[in-house]
Amino acid sequence: MPDYGTVSYIMYMYSEVSCWYNISHMKEPWKSGKEMVKMRKMTEANLNSAYAGESMAHMRYSIFADVAEAEGKPNIAKLFRAISFAERVHATNHYREVGAINSSVQNLQVAIDGETYEVEEMYPAYKAVAELQGEKGAFRSADWAWKAEQIHASMYQKAKQAAADGRDMQLGPVFICEVCGHTVEGNAPDRCPVCQAPKTKFRKF
Ligand SMILES: [Fe+2]
Numbered sequence: 001m002p003d004y005g006t007v008s009y010i011m012y013m014y015s016e017v018s019c020w021y022n023i024s025h026m027k028e029p030w031k032s033g034k035e036m037v038k039m040r041k042m043t044e045a046n047l048n049s050a051y052a053g054e055s056m057a058h059m060r061y062s063i064f065a066d067v068a069e070a071e072g073k074p075n076i077a078k079l080f081r082a083i084s085f086a087e088r089v090h091a092t093n094h095y096r097e098v099g100a101i102n103s104s105v106q107n108l109q110v111a112i113d114g115e116t117y118e119v120e121e122m123y124p125a126y127k128a129v130a131e132l133q134g135e136k137g138a139f140r141s142a143d144w145a146w147k148a149e150q151i152h153a154s155m156y157q158k159a160k161q162a163a164a165d166g167r168d169m170q171l172g173p174v175f176i177c178e179v180c181g182h183t184v185e186g187n188a189p190d191r192c193p194v195c196q197a198p199k200t201k202f203r204k205f
């Protein structure tokens with residue numbers, strides 16, 4: 001027979017200790033980075049996982065909103081867009097809590113690293129697998145992204161140089177192909193050089 005008196009005493013002590021530990025650990029985590037105590041690993045992993053999930057939901061609902069719009073259901077589209085924004089708020093909060101939001105110089109380096117990884121490792125590998133398995137749609141999708149990411153990496157490089165000098169970058173209008181994501185600064189081409197979509201398919205930023 002277990003001794004319930006001892007067991008409950010241990011549980012009580014554990015809750016006291018863990019409560020004290022949590023409070024001492026959380027010493028004003030909203031204060032500036034220097035005073036911040038490093039986040040505990042499991043909490044950090046949970047936040048990163050929640051950030052990934054919320055980010056995907058944000059994107060998914062935004063895409064679903066476009067579908068509802070095309071179906072002529074503007075209220076369903078509105079609901080998807082509104083909740084997509086709420087998921088973005090959640091993702092932003094989680095991302096901030098793990099300390100991943102910094103100045104533009106640092107953010108641009110994160111962007112460069114991400115795009116470079118996609119260009120040099122991720123998409124070449126994904127394309128190779130898609131080709132090996134005869135998955136034409138997946139190959140095309142990966143190839144379009146791979147081509148655009150090269151342009152993104154170099155645009156971010158240019159931006160980082162400006163930000164590192166403490167100024168904004170020089171940037172004309174940016175056009176994005178709605179079909180393949182091809183990215184152009186200046187003027188939209190008559191036809192997308194990557195997917196051949198007409199000029200009207202380019203969205204201006
Ligand atoms: Fe990109």
Ligand SMILES: [Fe+2]
Pocket residue numbers: 177178179180181182192193194195196197
């Ligand atoms: Fe395109």
